[in-house]
Amino acid sequence: MYETNVTVVGRLATDVSWSRFGDGTVVANFRLANTERRYDRATGGWIDGEKLFVDVRCWRRLAENAAASLVRGDPVVVTGKLYSRNYEHEGQRRTAVTVDAQNVAADLSRCTVVLKRDRRQATEVGASGDQQPGTQADAAGPAALVGAAPADEG
Numbered sequence: 001m002y003e004t005n006v007t008v009v010g011r012l013a014t015d016v017s018w019s020r021f022g023d024g025t026v027v028a029n030f031r032l033a034n035t036e037r038r039y040d041r042a043t044g045g046w047i048d049g050e051k052l053f054v055d056v057r058c059w060r061r062l063a064e065n066a067a068a069s070l071v072r073g074d075p076v077v078v079t080g081k082l083y084s085r086n087y088e089h090e091g092q093r094r095t096a097v098t099v100d101a102q103n104v105a106a107d108l109s110r111c112t113v114v115l116k117r118d119r120r121q122a123t124e125v126g127a128s129g130d131q132q133p134g135t136q137a138d139a140a141g142p143a144a145l146v147g148a149a150p151a152d153e154g
Contacts, residue, residue: 004082008054008099009107010034012074018067028063030070032056032078032099055098056080066104075110079103 013033020026036049056078058066070076080101087094106113 005079005102006082006099007077007079008032008034008052009077010052010054010075012070012072012076013053015072016067016070018063026060026063026067028058028067030056030066032076053097054078055096056101056104057098058101058104062101062104066101070104075107077103077105077107 010032011034013031016028016030018026018028032054034052034054036052037046038049039045040047078099078101080099080103083098083100085096085098087096
């Protein structure tokens with residue numbers, strides 16, 4: 001109820017690393033980078049501002065799809081729960097920010113994608129052509145990003 005949900009737009013700063021636990025649960029991790037863009041009135045142009053790096057953690061099917069679909073540099077939109085952790089490294093206090101992802105999607109304003117839909121169950125259609133109760137009209141389940149091509153950003 002008191003969770004901090006966020007949406008972060010950026011590019012993968014690392015490749016996706018993943019592992020499988022003994023019970024079969026898959027977890028995937030990657031780092032997301034975002035650079036603020038600001039308009040500088042003095043120069044009359046856009047300049048880079050502060051950089052934000054966020055660790056992203058995905059679980060189960062989302063983790064499998066992220067590991068199979070994403071590579072460093074891909075533009076993505078991530079939504080999830082925000083967590084921070086304070087720690088000390090070489091005498092300096094630091095803070096790590098992690099998003100426990102609920103959704104990861106390609107940022108279509110910066111790339112194009114080809115979707116591969118996972119078919120979970122076949123569509124059952126009766127002789128009259130009507131859909132049977134309890135079945136899906138479109139058996140296409142969640143889609144996985146197969147490939148991303150950078151869009152013309154110029």
